[in-house]
Amino acid sequence: MRAVTTTEPGGPEVLIVSELPDPEPGPGEVVIDVAATAVNRADLLQRMGFYPPPPGASDVIGLECSGTIAAVGDGVTGLEVGAEVCALLAGGGYASKVAVPAGQVMPLPAGVDLVSAAALPEVACTVWSNVFMIARLQPRDVFLVHGGGGGIGTFAIQLAAAAGARVFTTAGTAEKVELCRSLGAELAINYRDEDFVEVVRSHTDGHGADVVLDNMGAKYLDRNVDVLADEGRLVIIGMQGGAKAELNIATLLGKRGAVIATALRSRPADGKAAICASVVEHVWPLVADGKVKPIVHTVLPLADASEAHRIVEGSRHAGKVLLTP
Ligand SMILES: NC(=O)c1ccc[n+]([C@@H]2O[C@H](COP(=O)([O-])OP(=O)(O)OC[C@H]3O[C@@H](n4cnc5c(N)ncnc54)[C@H](OP(=O)(O)O)[C@@H]3O)[C@@H](O)[C@H]2O)c1
16 A cells, blocks of 8 residues: 655655555454545644554554545444445554544545545544533533634534534634634634633623633643633643643632543544444534535645645644545
């Protein structure tokens, strides 16, 4: 198979296309002929040598894909060779073939083409598991998602709005602010000009946010706790603003608030399978209805993986950047 490998840890230029042996499906796995994969920020860290794959996962970068099932391993039921699917991967997506546990394989939502479906597994599983399964966002709750123009943000805005929440978001350019509004955000705050704590409080009569989905980590921790409503839930999924910060426990305690941090990639396979099943049950119908759409910034060939990483590194994208083998 063709796969993107790295000559050494480093910048985007270390990504090269190589020939590797085809994967075989182990027990409980299927092999997918990849139609498309997507670039995630974790891929940039893995390329630089800072985010090694979990034990047993492929060394090839790539956390999601869409494609056609090419082979089925022992013990797999309900998945047939030739079926068009998308999948959440622990690695291996930047390739023409990938092996994946059957529980992480999902059907395509109705109405989504095979290539665009590669934009869905990571964002759907991350947003659904954190915002709905863990933080229990309710209709009419106030929801704040940071980085509204990114892959996670564009999906979270749509899903929370479809669930009847009031959606607030932050973004760094006028174009992304406009996109966030068009996707269903009541208010998109340009974080370069305005303080999101003040804006969310003033637009919610001082209530604040019932749920915050955060990509910034340390840099936003104190302000995220400040913006929480009583019994609010802050879920941290990224560390774009660093990993270490002081937490004002008195503020959190007074609000009876919760700070939660999760990572999808390192979850055990049965936990990922439970999330995928819940996504298919609860999220795919909203996609099929057109209430939530995959937002694809661009589709590039696998040979342009370096350029795809440059785009994401520079935050020049809105939504997802896809790669086709
Ligand atoms: N824990 C998990 O399981 C999990 C799973 C998936 C993703 N993640 C993490 O979630 C984060 C988002 O992922 P993604 O795929 O959506 O990445 P992405 O597409 O690159 O989006 C990140 C967004 O953050 C915005 N941003 C940068 N600085 C900001 C700031 N100070 N305030 C608010 N927004 C800011 C960026 O653009 P602008 O500055 O132009 O607005 C960009 O739109 C990443 O950190 C990723 O690693 C975690």
